[in-house]
Amino acid sequence: MKPYDLLIKNGTVVTATDMYQTDIGVKDGKIVSMDKNIDPDLAEDVCNASGKLVLPGALDVHTHCQMPFGGTVTADSYLAGTRAAACGGVTTIFDYPVQHAGEPIMGIVNSKRDILQYDACVDYAMHCCITDLNGGLILDEMEQAVEEGVTSFKCFMVYKKERMMVDDATLVRILLRAKEVGALINVHAENPDMIDMYTEQFLATGKTSAWYHYMSRPEFVEAEADKRAVHWAKHLNTPIYLVHMADKEGLEACIEAKLEGAPVYIETCPQYLEFTCDVYKRDDGRNFVCSPPMKGQESQDALWTAIKAGLIDTIATDHCPFQTYEKDWGKDDFSLIPNGCAGVENMYPYMLDAANSGKLTFPKVVALCATNPANIFGCDNKGSLVVGKDADIVIYDRDKDFTVTLGTMHSDYDHTIWEGKEFHGYPVQTYLRGQLVYDDGEFVGKPGMGKYIKRSPRKVIKA
Ligand code: URP
Numbered sequence: 063m064k065p066y067d068l069l070i071k072n073g074t075v076v077t078a079t080d081m082y083q084t085d086i087g088v089k090d091g092k093i094v095s096m097d098k099n100i101d102p103d104l105a106e107d108v109c110n111a112s113g114k115l116v117l118p119g120a121l122d123v124h125t126h127c128q129m130p131f132g133g134t135v136t137a138d139s140y141l142a143g144t145r146a147a148a149c150g151g152v153t154t155i156f157d158y159p160v161q162h163a164g165e166p167i168m169g170i171v172n173s174k175r176d177i178l179q180y181d182a183c184v185d186y187a188m189h190c191c192i193t194d195l196n197g198g199l200i201l202d203e204m205e206q207a208v209e210e211g212v213t214s215f216k217c218f219m220v221y222k223k224e225r226m227m228v229d230d231a232t233l234v235r236i237l238l239r240a241k242e243v244g245a246l247i248n249v250h251a252e253n254p255d256m257i258d259m260y261t262e263q264f265l266a267t268g269k270t271s272a273w274y275h276y277m278s279r280p281e282f283v284e285a286e287a288d289k290r291a292v293h294w295a296k297h298l299n300t301p302i303y304l305v306h307m308a309d310k311e312g313l314e315a316c317i318e319a320k321l322e323g324a325p326v327y328i329e330t331c332p333q334y335l336e337f338t339c340d341v342y343k344r345d346d347g348r349n350f351v352c353s354p355p356m357k358g359q360e361s362q363d364a365l366w367t368a369i370k371a372g373l374i375d376t377i378a379t380d381h382c383p384f385q386t387y388e389k390d391w392g393k394d395d396f397s398l399i400p401n402g403c404a405g406v407e408n409m410y411p412y413m414l415d416a417a418n419s420g421k422l423t424f425p426k427v428v429a430l431c432a433t434n435p436a437n438i439f440g441c442d443n444k445g446s447l448v449v450g451k452d453a454d455i456v457i458y459d460r461d462k463d464f465t466v467t468l469g470t471m472h473s474d475y476d477h478t479i480w481e482g483k484e485f486h487g488y489p490v491q492t493y494l495r496g497q498l499v500y501d502d503g504e505f506v507g508k509p510g511m512g513k514y515i516k517r518s519p520r521k522v523i524k525a
């Protein structure tokens with residue numbers, strides 16, 4: 063028996079702060095050695111990474127697989143979503159089961175785990191969306207959830223008509239409880255009443271196109287709720303994680319609070335960095351409908367500036383694809399378009415392409431897509447390439463050109479907002495705990511390979 067199952071040889075390892083040449087020895091799924099000249103004869107299998115970058119697998123901490131939503135169920139099953147993840151260099155996903163009102167939270171979490179144990183192609187964790195305190199019982203159950211590794215929960219400040227929203231009093235009770243049990247609360251911040259009012263007004267006056275999805279939830283509708291969320295985080299001194307942040311004014315409020323020392327974390331998504339609200343004027347605008355919607359150029363610029371300044375903590379995808387026929391339900395009424403877009407396979411390539419073209423550094427991308435999410439959400443064995451961590455490894459070829467088309471993706475959806483996007487540089491291999499799951503365009507793993515990640519209660523460590 064050789065000391066290593068796998069040796070990654072001659073590559074340039076990227077950490078959240080550095081890039082350097084080293085070999086990586088892997089045994090039983092763990093990184094056991096990082097040394098400049100490991101003898102290839104010591105390994106069962108050798109990956110020649112000469113001329114390539116060697117990156118930690120990304121964590122996409124925001125996905126919605128086979129989720130009932132918008133009158134249907136999202137187009138990617140857990141199998142398809144995690145298969146696509148592997149092919150985009152994502153080795154851990156965090157999905158968002160939504161509590162059924164009146165029911166315990168662990169019921170829904172466990173029912174998802176039952177599926178994932180057979181279907182997951184990469185490792186997985188869950189944030190649970192709390193929609194109802196169930197007479198206060200859920201506050202007790204949060205502690206049990208944390209003990210079982212579910213250390214973050216999501217609250218919707220929106221989706222009132224969909225009965226997923228929590229009001230401010232409920233949000234505050236959950237925030238205070240989270241502080242006690244070592245959990246982190248993720249918040250989708252938009253003002254529901256304004257959205258419902260505008261939606262009603264627009265539809266009543268025949269303004270029905272996808273553009274009015276944006277117009278019913280413009281910048282200030284998100285900003286108001288962002289500020290409200292941050293207000294509670296500041297005054298209760300309890301950590302809060304703002305998901306899919308998309309607007310400048312809200313972003314500035316979060317940054318201000320952060321710089322004052324408030325425990326505020328900010329996530330944004332590639333779609334907000336790539337597209338503006340102009341997409342809603344396109345004939346296929348409904349395919350881009352997600353909430354919050356893409357915003358104007360000023361917001362997009364502000365997001366990039368904040369990323370470069372290290373003021374955004376994570377990039378995640380909000381992967382939530384729907385099929386074309388489902389998006390078409392809203393051809394003549396934007397309020398009927400299921401909200402959400404695909405992205406799990408595109409995030410790491412998109413951000414790495416930004417690094418490859420000099421817009422960001424590679425360590426910054428590793429921090430945003432791997433190290434920070436692992437640290438913020440208590441994945442102790444994930445997110446960086448160091449001895450003792452899981453051997454979740456992506457080999458990246460800086461010279462490979464790649465164009466996104468439906469045919470080159472590995473999901474079950476029938477269209478993608480990323481169609482035609484060209485990348486210079488692309489992942490060529492993904493290893494999940496030392497096992498090859500993606501090889502040059504092909505998924506080569508097996509459903510069921512992914513494991514549940516039992517997370518540690520919150521600790522505030524940032525790369
Ligand atoms: O449009 C979106 N984002 N759909 C998924 C649900 C959510 O709000 O994250």
Ligand code: ZN
Nearest residue numbers: 250305306353
């Ligand atoms: Zn959301």
Ligand code: ZN
Nearest residue numbers: 124126380382
């Ligand atoms: Zn989401």
